[in-house]
Amino acid sequence: PAEGIVGQPVAIEAMRFGVECDAPGQNVYVRGVTGTGRMTMVTSLLEELQPRARRRLDRCYVHNFKQPDRPRLVTLPAGDGPRFRRFMKDVAEFLQDRLGEALESAPMKSRREAIKEQTQQQLTNITKPLEDELKANGLAMVQLQAGPVAQAAIFPLVNGEPVSPEQYRQLAKEGGIDEAEFKRVEENIRQYSKRMGEVSMEASQVYQSGIGNLQELVETETRSILANLTHGFVRQLDTPAVGEFIEEVIDDVVENRLHAGPDANLPDAQVIYGVNVICSHANSGESPIITENSPTVANLLGTVEPDFIAGGQAVTNYRGIRAGSLVHADGGFLILDAQELLSEPGSWRLLMRALRTGCVEIVPAEMGWPVSSQSLKPEPIDISVRIILIGSAGLYYQLDQVDQDFSNLFKVLADFNSEIERSEHGVNQYAGVVARMSQQENLLNFAASGIAALAEHGARVASRKGKITARFGRIADIVREASFIAGKTGSEQVGREHVEQTIERTKYRASLPSQRFQELINDGTIWVATSGSVVGQINGLAVI
Helix, strand or coil: CCCCCCCCHHHHHHHHHHHHCCCCCECEEEECCCCCCHHHHHHHHHHHHCCECCCCEEEEEECCCCCCCCCEEEEEECCHHHHHHHHHHHHHHHHHHCHHHHHCCHHHHHHHHHHHHHHHHHHHHHHHHHHHHHHHCCEEEEEEEECCEEEEEEEEEECCEECCHHHHHHHHHCCCCCHHHHHHHHHHHHHHHHHHHHHHHHHHHHHHHHHHHHHHHHHHHHHHHHHHHHHHHHHHHCCHHHHHHHHHHHHHHHHHHCCCCCCCCCCCHHHHCCCEEEECCCCCCECCEEECCCCCHHHHHEEECCEECCCCCEECCHHHEEECHHHHCCCCEEEEEHHHHHHCCCHHHHHHHHHHHCEECCCCHHHCCCCCCCCCCCCCEECCCEEEEEECHHHHHHHHHHCCCHHHHECEEEECCCEEECCHHHHHHHHHHHHHHHHHHCCCEECHHHHHHHHHHHHHHHCCCCEEECCHHHHHHHHHHHHHHHHHCCCCEECHHHHHHHHHHHHHHCCHHHHHHHHHHHCCCCCCCCCCCCCCCCCCCCCC
């Protein structure tokens, strides 16, 4: 059985260079007609060479607290992406379930009580002298609640109890208080009001300072708890982007969650602090090899899937980002069919841009997507990928002519020959291919006469002196059907008669158009003059 690719030494040498060379722009265009084994050569050669990955990276997206419409990209060594995701899930669960308990510990309670006592003592030191002086003059300082704010006011004392100024005036009108005493008290209230305003302002500052000290204590303790929780993991990964993200998470917890009430409409911690791993690799040296059979823009570059909230409104966030085959093939090889690629709107242009700039934008702004949801533009992903493009010769010349980037980005041409020499070596190659097919597909073995008949048919297909066709896809179809016919007749081997019968059957199945054409000639619908002469008329010859 033949091993590898038969009859294509030039294409194989070019492919080897394209696979093993790390220079920029050495993407490969595999040129040849269908059936010459282009895809087989690419896959078998990559399996044989087993190229080492240029790099293997995990790609993650996280929430960007500064610019929510631009999710942040976090790039990690292979295998660390899932670890990062699991760790942040544990952090979010801690914030939801156990942070409150940690802040209610006995040491924290004692420190809070100490701050409260200290603040109360300072307030007493400020207000006590004024309160004593007011009491000596028949007055008292009373705290009045005006909505959420407490205000101090001076009330007269009647029988040792403070009464409001309105009640005091009413008592004066009713004669319960003589006029001289009333005037004296009113004058004292006016005199002490300004001083009380100064004392109240000072007391308010002390009170606010006490509240601030309590908040600072809680915030400092929270930062300390979360720093201790995350320090070991950040040190293990040793990736600046991870450290920056966790710092932003801690800041967000302190600023937005720590003092929020139970009715605060905050996003779920599992959502906003989570990690979306869009591409992860095992920590091995194998090069990723991706064959993209449907090269749409979304499949090549990636996309953002919207979430739906109450009311059916579509919203986008970092969790909906999905990577395309360009990202999955980073550090390795991406195999594409040129015709399929060009048939997808926008795919060729965006692939060329990604190769030229060396980065992928998962949601290109000019594509106008998504239409019905908020705009989201993730950070671009830098890529290092080798493209292997499989196409025809006509398509190659067309791309070379109309796209100025094509020749700069696809510098390696693996040219497949559609013919091989009609020699003993060439016929032996046919025999090797047939033997491999018989082994792999469990077909009947071919006799020497069967191989000879195949070579003769290959010469007819090639239609050139001294050549036989290298389009082994067509030869393989003949081999399979000949084996089927031989099996039906009970033969142990496939001989010349089975191959010739297969060729006749193939022609017969495709003969309906020629039969109809012959009928049109026979019944005179089409008149073909083969003798005589006509002025000003030239017979046309059609060759199929």
